[in-house]
Amino acid sequence: METKSKKHNLLSPALIICAGLLLIAYLCFFSARWFVSTYGRLGFDSILFTLNSDMHGVQDGLLLRFALYAALPTVLFTALSVFLLFFFPRKTGKYLKNRCRNPWSAVVAVALSLGLTGFAAWDVELDDYLLDQIQESDLYEKYYVNPDDAQITFPAEKRNLVYIMLESMETSYLSRDLGGGMDENLIPELYSLASENINFSHNNGVGGFYCTSGATWTIGAMVAQTAGIPLKTPTEDVNEYGKEGEDFLPGVTSITSILHDAGYYQALMVGSDAAFGGREPYFLQHGMDKVYDIYTARADGIVPSDYFVWWGMEDLHLFEYARQELTKIAALDQPFAFTMLTVDTHHVGGYQCSYCEESASGESYDQSISCSSRQVAEFVAWLQAQPFYENTTVIIVGDHESMDNGYFERNVSDRYQRMVYNCILNSAAETPLTKNRQFTAVDLFPTTLAAMGCRIEGDRLGLGTNLFSSVPTLTEKMGIRRFDDELAKSSDYYEAYFYGQTEPELP
Numbered sequence: 001m002e003t004k005s006k007k008h009n010l011l012s013p014a015l016i017i018c019a020g021l022l023l024i025a026y027l028c029f030f031s032a033r034w035f036v037s038t039y040g041r042l043g044f045d046s047i048l049f050t051l052n053s054d055m056h057g058v059q060d061g062l063l064l065r066f067a068l069y070a071a072l073p074t075v076l077f078t079a080l081s082v083f084l085l086f087f088f089p090r091k092t093g094k095y096l097k098n099r100c101r102n103p104w105s106a107v108v109a110v111a112l113s114l115g116l117t118g119f120a121a122w123d124v125e126l127d128d129y130l131l132d133q134i135q136e137s138d139l140y141e142k143y144y145v146n147p148d149d150a151q152i153t154f155p156a157e158k159r160n161l162v163y164i165m166l167e168s169m170e171t172s173y174l175s176r177d178l179g180g181g182m183d184e185n186l187i188p189e190l191y192s193l194a195s196e197n198i199n200f201s202h203n204n205g206v207g208g209f210y211c212t213s214g215a216t217w218t219i220g221a222m223v224a225q226t227a228g229i230p231l232k233t234p235t236e237d238v239n240e241y242g243k244e245g246e247d248f249l250p251g252v253t254s255i256t257s258i259l260h261d262a263g264y265y266q267a268l269m270v271g272s273d274a275a276f277g278g279r280e281p282y283f284l285q286h287g288m289d290k291v292y293d294i295y296t297a298r299a300d301g302i303v304p305s306d307y308f309v310w311w312g313m314e315d316l317h318l319f320e321y322a323r324q325e326l327t328k329i330a331a332l333d334q335p336f337a338f339t340m341l342t343v344d345t346h347h348v349g350g351y352q353c354s355y356c357e358e359s360a361s362g363e364s365y366d367q368s369i370s371c372s373s374r375q376v377a378e379f380v381a382w383l384q385a386q387p388f389y390e391n392t393t394v395i396i397v398g399d400h401e402s403m404d405n406g407y408f409e410r411n412v413s414d415r416y417q418r419m420v421y422n423c424i425l426n427s428a429a430e431t432p433l434t435k436n437r438q439f440t441a442v443d444l445f446p447t448t449l450a451a452m453g454c455r456i457e458g459d460r461l462g463l464g465t466n467l468f469s470s471v472p473t474l475t476e477k478m479g480i481r482r483f484d485d486e487l488a489k490s491s492d493y494y495e496a497y498f499y500g501q502t503e504p505e506l507p
Helices: 002-010 013-039 044-051 062-087 103-123 126-133 139-143 188-196 218-227 255-261 276-284 294-299 315-330 364-384 405-411 441-451 474-478 480-488 492-499
Strands: 160-166 265-270 290-292 336-341 392-398 420-425
Touching: 013 062, 013 103, 013 405, 044 126, 062 103, 103 126, 139 492, 160 218, 160 364, 188 364, 188 420, 218 255, 218 276, 218 441, 255 265, 255 441, 265 276, 265 315, 276 290, 290 294, 315 336, 315 364, 364 392, 392 441, 420 441, 474 480
Parallel strands: 160 336, 160 392, 265 290, 265 336
Antiparallel strands: 392 420
């Protein structure tokens, strides 16, 4: 009878339900803790989009770290909690019979589950996200400029574009005496490029732009910089959005759409799997002619057929690949726009290639950051030596703030205002209004076209403002906090027009 009683206890519906609740709660808690301690607080929208997009091609080792720091503690703490609540002995050597039928054990299990889940939701800012979803913004109705309705005039001789997007590149990596947050300048080459060319800055020196809602991760930053809007996860069909074969912002007209219609040949090059996060479908569906990634690099002999490190291949091979393909593209009988995205400065700790040098701090991330600066400078020097450079605008820009949360907790004051790096070389436009500006990724959309010599009636596209003009950005007009708050809110206009290709009537 005792054996049957124990078996009955183990199979008790109350026990099974409580154990299930605890398992889910601990998984939420440890997953949230792992995410925030690793990446920082990026907003729940970035988590929601990433979880529901194509995860093929994710960095090697990332899933292992999740298993070690989230999944394993979940199993251990769930087992411990179930034991303590339902099978802990009343006396040494004697287990309490029918403990699983004790209502107080179930009450404690449910309360603990609710507490853990609630903390996890707060930790990843789910409460802010839900609050934003019930608040409606009229930002787009008031300020969005549809590129299809804007008058954009290209110069008689169209200029080429090389757009170098640097993973997690901030001005924080400058030394404190140069306006950065470090003891020493980790990016002297990028600093020289910015100080000697055009750098739109939030201060009097080399500075950058604010990272805002919907642009805190790579594909979000790409959408913001190329289309002048943040990336928001749709409220419908969220589980399919951004995946292969699905439409990606079908109602958006981006810079790649505009350049396609203007006769440009366009290519995107990344060192990872281009499908990750929806990058490939977004660009191919908006006028991009060719996408290069780790798989094409293997096919083209840049790396061996089974090569895979970090996210795919390191930037040392990426820049080699870019030189090879740019030489071919420049020989075409049409203007071109070439966009590339580096990866070695990705979280956590970056990737240390054979070109990296030892850092005085002992931080591996310092090595990757400094190595990236040197490689970009060498690539720019190569560009400047090419016959096509004279008629080519080069833009170097970070995608978003770094997600290596632990690195910044160790090295940068929490009072320091982190900004994203930018630099424009060989621009067709000039302006004295480069310092003490307040702007975000959306402003790079019209600014890039202006740097290529285009005239934009009204100097605004999307939510962005041409920084070469005297027109204030929405950040300067509204303030960064209010502008960011409006970007995070729900928008019927965004849902109907950008997802559904049907423009709602304006009030």
